[in-house]
Amino acid sequence: MNNIIVQKFGGTSVGSIEKIKKIAKRIKKYKDENNHLVIVVSAMGDTTNELIKKANSISKYPSPRELDMLLSTGELISISLLSIALQEINCKSISLTGGQSGIITNSYHKKARITSIDTNRIEEELEKDNIVIIAGFQGVTENYDITTLGRGGSDTTAVAVAAALNADLCEIYTDVDGIYTTDPRICKSAVKLNEISYDEMLELARQGANVLHPRSVEIASKYKLPLVVRSSFNDSEGTKIIEVSKMEKTLIRGIALDNDICRITVTKVPDEPGIAFKLFSLLAKNNINVDTIIQNLNHDKKNDISFTVSEDNYKSTVDICNEFASEYIETKVLSKNNVSKISIIGTGITSNAEIASKFFQTLYELGINIEMISTSEIKISCIIASADTDETVRQIHSQFELDQINILN
Amino acid sequence: MNNIIVQKFGGTSVGSIEKIKKIAKRIKKYKDENNHLVIVVSAMGDTTNELIKKANSISKYPSPRELDMLLSTGELISISLLSIALQEINCKSISLTGGQSGIITNSYHKKARITSIDTNRIEEELEKDNIVIIAGFQGVTENYDITTLGRGGSDTTAVAVAAALNADLCEIYTDVDGIYTTDPRICKSAVKLNEISYDEMLELARQGANVLHPRSVEIASKYKLPLVVRSSFNDSEGTKIIEVSKMEKTLIRGIALDNDICRITVTKVPDEPGIAFKLFSLLAKNNINVDTIIQNLNHDKKNDISFTVSEDNYKSTVDICNEFASEYIETKVLSKNNVSKISIIGTGITSNAEIASKFFQTLYELGINIEMISTSEIKISCIIASADTDETVRQIHSQFELDQINILN
Numbered sequence: 001m002n003n004i005i006v007q008k009f010g011g012t013s014v015g016s017i018e019k020i021k022k023i024a025k026r027i028k029k030y031k032d033e034n035n036h037l038v039i040v041v042s043a044m045g046d047t048t049n050e051l052i053k054k055a056n057s058i059s060k061y062p063s064p065r066e067l068d069m070l071l072s073t074g075e076l077i078s079i080s081l082l083s084i085a086l087q088e089i090n091c092k093s094i095s096l097t098g099g100q101s102g103i104i105t106n107s108y109h110k111k112a113r114i115t116s117i118d119t120n121r122i123e124e125e126l127e128k129d130n131i132v133i134i135a136g137f138q139g140v141t142e143n144y145d146i147t148t149l150g151r152g153g154s155d156t157t158a159v160a161v162a163a164a165l166n167a168d169l170c171e172i173y174t175d176v177d178g179i180y181t182t183d184p185r186i187c188k189s190a191v192k193l194n195e196i197s198y199d200e201m202l203e204l205a206r207q208g209a210n211v212l213h214p215r216s217v218e219i220a221s222k223y224k225l226p227l228v229v230r231s232s233f234n235d236s237e238g239t240k241i242i243e244v245s246k247m248e249k250t251l252i253r254g255i256a257l258d259n260d261i262c263r264i265t266v267t268k269v270p271d272e273p274g275i276a277f278k279l280f281s282l283l284a285k286n287n288i289n290v291d292t293i294i295q296n297l298n299h300d301k302k303n304d305i306s307f308t309v310s311e312d313n314y315k316s317t318v319d320i321c322n323e324f325a326s327e328y329i330e331t332k333v334l335s336k337n338n339v340s341k342i343s344i345i346g347t348g349i350t351s352n353a354e355i356a357s358k359f360f361q362t363l364y365e366l367g368i369n370i371e372m373i374s375t376s377e378i379k380i381s382c383i384i385a386s387a388d389t390d391e392t393v394r395q396i397h398s399q400f401e402l403d404q405i406n407i408l409n
Numbered sequence: 410m411n412n413i414i415v416q417k418f419g420g421t422s423v424g425s426i427e428k429i430k431k432i433a434k435r436i437k438k439y440k441d442e443n444n445h446l447v448i449v450v451s452a453m454g455d456t457t458n459e460l461i462k463k464a465n466s467i468s469k470y471p472s473p474r475e476l477d478m479l480l481s482t483g484e485l486i487s488i489s490l491l492s493i494a495l496q497e498i499n500c501k502s503i504s505l506t507g508g509q510s511g512i513i514t515n516s517y518h519k520k521a522r523i524t525s526i527d528t529n530r531i532e533e534e535l536e537k538d539n540i541v542i543i544a545g546f547q548g549v550t551e552n553y554d555i556t557t558l559g560r561g562g563s564d565t566t567a568v569a570v571a572a573a574l575n576a577d578l579c580e581i582y583t584d585v586d587g588i589y590t591t592d593p594r595i596c597k598s599a600v601k602l603n604e605i606s607y608d609e610m611l612e613l614a615r616q617g618a619n620v621l622h623p624r625s626v627e628i629a630s631k632y633k634l635p636l637v638v639r640s641s642f643n644d645s646e647g648t649k650i651i652e653v654s655k656m657e658k659t660l661i662r663g664i665a666l667d668n669d670i671c672r673i674t675v676t677k678v679p680d681e682p683g684i685a686f687k688l689f690s691l692l693a694k695n696n697i698n699v700d701t702i703i704q705n706l707n708h709d710k711k712n713d714i715s716f717t718v719s720e721d722n723y724k725s726t727v728d729i730c731n732e733f734a735s736e737y738i739e740t741k742v743l744s745k746n747n748v749s750k751i752s753i754i755g756t757g758i759t760s761n762a763e764i765a766s767k768f769f770q771t772l773y774e775l776g777i778n779i780e781m782i783s784t785s786e787i788k789i790s791c792i793i794a795s796a797d798t799d800e801t802v803r804q805i806h807s808q809f810e811l812d813q814i815n816i817l818n
Binding site: 084 | 430489
C-alpha cells in the first residue's frame with residue numbers, strides 16, 4: 001500500500017473534548033490531501049495518573065497485570081472519542097485497541113516490548129478508506145492479556161506500526177514544535193533543529209531530553225523510517241530525524257541535562273574476575289537500571305566501581321551495595337544523591353579531538369568539578385554536582401555556538 | 410468442574426473505592442467456603458452515563474461501534490480495581506475482559522446478543538485457584554470488535570457464563586434484597602418472594618419490574634440454571650428463581666406496573682390479508698418496538714388495530730401511523746400518551762377462571778376504565794389511564810392477599 005502516513009498525538013493534544021475536536025479537523029485536512037492515515041493516540045491529559053491514583057488507593061503495589069488492564073482504558077476512551085469526532089465531520093474512521101491492531105508484546109507488564117505486529121486488520125481498514133485510530137501505549141500477549149509499553153509507549157506504538165506498514169512517514173505531534181539544541185526553558189538561545197540523525201536523537205533521548213522515547217528512535221533507526229517531531233498546536237515544520245548520510249555535517253547537535261540521578265561508588269573491591277558481574281546482577285535482580293558505569297584501578301589490586309542510578313532507586317541501591325560490600329574487608333560504599341549528568345551530542349565528536357577539551361575547559365572555567373566522565377562515538381557525558389547546572393548548559397551552548405546551528409548548516 | 414458459583418455485582422455495589430473494598434471482603438468469605446468463584450461486575454456507579462455524555466458532547470448520534478468501544482472501558486476499570494482489592498487481601502484473582510472470557514456476540518452494537526462462550530480461559534484460571542472477575546455487559550464479535558449487550562447486559566453475562574460453565578448457582582447481587590410481589594415503593598405491604606418460577610419472573614421483568622433483565626431470565630430458564638436475586642449490602646436470603654415443578658403452587662405471584670407507555674389505535678383499516686404486516690413492518694423498519702397488540706373487528710369489513718409503544722417512541726409512531734392511514738379512505742389514528750399497563754402474574758392464572766374476573770372487578774370497583782386487555786398463560790395485563798395507578802396496585806395487592814404469600818405457601 002502506498003502513501004501511508006502515521007501520526008501520533010500525545011495526551012496534551014487530546015486533553016479535552018475541545019482539543020479532540022480541533023485535532024479531528026486537522027486530521028481531516030491531512031486526509032483531504034489523499035493520504036492513507038493511521039493515527040496513534042495517548043490517553044487524555046492526566047487520565048493515566050488518575051487511574052494509577054485509584055489503584056494506589058486500594059493497594060500500594062497493585063499487580064502489574066491488573067494495572068495494565070486498568071491503564072489500557074485511558075487510550076480506549078481517547079480513540080473512540082476521536083473516531084466519533086472524525087465521523088461527526090464526515091471522515092470515515094475506525095478505532096482499534098492495541099490487540100485489534102495486531103500489536104503483540106512479551107509479557108513484561110508495565111514495560112512490555114513489541115514482539116510482532118500483524119497489520120492485516122489495519123490494512124483492511126485502510127483499504128476501506130477509513131482513517132485508522134490506534135490506541136497507543138498498549139498491546140496484548142500471545143495469551144491476549146493486555147500489556148502497556150511503559151513511559152513514552154505511544155511513540156513506540158507509532159513508530160513500530162509505521163515500520164510494520166512500511167509507511168512513508170511517521171509524525172510525532174507534541175506540545176513542543178521540534179527538537180532543540182537544548183531545553184529552551186533553561187537556555188533561551190536554544191535553537192530548533194531542522195534535522196538530526198537517529199544516533200544523535202537516540203543519545204539526546206537517553207541523556208535526558210524528554211521529547212521522544214529512546215525505544216521509538218531505535219526502531220525508526222533500524223527500519224530507516226523518516227520520523228518528524230512537530231507541534232500539534234501550530235503548523236511549523238518541526239524536526240526531521242533521518243540518516244546521517246542525508247544530512248549536513250555539524251560537530252555538535254545538542255546538549256542534554258539529566259538532574260534525576262545519583263552517584264554510587266563501591267571502593268576497593270578485589271581486582272578479580274566476576275566481581276562486576278556479581279554487583280550488577282544483584283542490582284538487575286532488584287529491577288534497578290544502572291546508567292553510566294566507570295571502573296578505575298585504585299591500588300593494591302583493588303578497584304573502585306562508580307555508577308549512576310535514577311533518584312527513586314537511590315535508597316534501595318545503597319542498601320544493596322552495602323550488603324555486597326559487607327562481604328569484602330576493605331570495601332566501602334560512597335554515595336551522592338544530588339548530582340547531574342550533562343552531555344554533548346553530535347556525530348562530529350569522534351572526528352574532532354578539540355571538542356572534548358573545549359567541553360572540559362568550559363566546565364573548568366566555571367569552577368565545576370567533574371565526578372565522572374563517560375564517552376561514546378557521538379557523545380560525551382560528565383557527572384557533576386547539581387548546583388548551577390542551568391548556567392552550565394547556557395555556557396556550553398554558547399561556547400559551541402549552538403545558537404548559530406541552522407545558519408552554520 | 411464442580412462447585413462453581415457465578416456472582417454478579419451491579420454498578421451500585423461497586424460505586425466507589427470503599428464499596429469495592431467491601432465487596433472484595435465479602436467475596437473472600439465465599440471463597441473461603443471453598444468454592445470456585447466467577448464474579449461478573451458492572452461499571453462503577455454512574456460511569457456509563459458519564460461516558461455517554463462525553464460522546465454526546467461531540468456527536469448527537471455517535472456510531473454504535475465507537476460508543477461500544479467507549480462504554481466497554483467502564484467495566485474494565487471496575488474489574489481491574491476489584492481484582493487489585495482482592496489481591497490486597499491475599500485472594501488470588503484475575504480480571505478478564507468480555508473478549509478474554511470468550512464471550513462472542515453478533516455484531517448488533519449497543520444491543521448485541523451472545524452467540525457462544527468459549528470457557529477455556531475461565532476454566533484454566535479457575536483450575537489455578539484464581540477468582541475470575543469478568544467484565545459484564547460486553548463481548549466481542551468474530552472479528553474481535555467490542556460489543557455491548559444493552560440494558561441489563563451484566564445480568565445476561567452472569568447467567569450466560571454460569572450456563573456455559575454448568576455452574577451450580579448464579580447469584581445476582583443488587584441494591585434490593587429480592588423480588589417483591591410488587592414495587593415496595595408503591596405498595597408498603599409488598600412482600601419479598603422466597604421463590605418464583607422462571608416464567609413468572611420473565612413476565613414480571615417484561616411487564617416492567619426492573620430487577621432482572623428478561624434476556625437473563627430466558628437463558629436461566631433454558632438451561633434450568635438456579636438463579637438467586639439478593640442484596641449486596643446485607644446477608645438476607647433473597648429470592649430463588651427456579652423451575653415450576655420444584656416450587657409451591659400459588660395462584661398469583663406478583664403485580665407489575667409500567668407507566669412508560671402510550672396507546673395508539675388505527676381505526677377502520679380494511680379487513681384483508683397483509684394489512685397488519687404492512688403496518689408493523691413499517692414500525693419495525695423505524696426501530697420502534699411494539700408491546701401489546703390487539704385487533705378487533707369493527708364493522709363493515711373494517712378492523713381497529715390497537716397497540717402500545719414506549720413513551721419516547723410516541724411522536725414518531727403517530728407520524729408513521731398517520732402516513733399509513735393516509736392510504737385508506739376511512740382510516741384514522743387515535744392516540745393517548747398517558748396510559749399505564751398493570752399486570753398480574755402467576756402460574757395459577759390459566760387454571761383458575763376466577764382470577765381474571767376478580768382482577769376486572771377490582772378495577773371496576775375503583776371506577777377504572779380498561780382500555781385494552783391482553784393475556785398469556787401466566788399473566789393478565791390491562792391498559793388503563795395513568796391516574797392513580799399506585800392506588801390501583803395497592804388495591805389489587807390486597808384483593809389477591811399477596812401480603813400473605815409466604816404464609817400461604
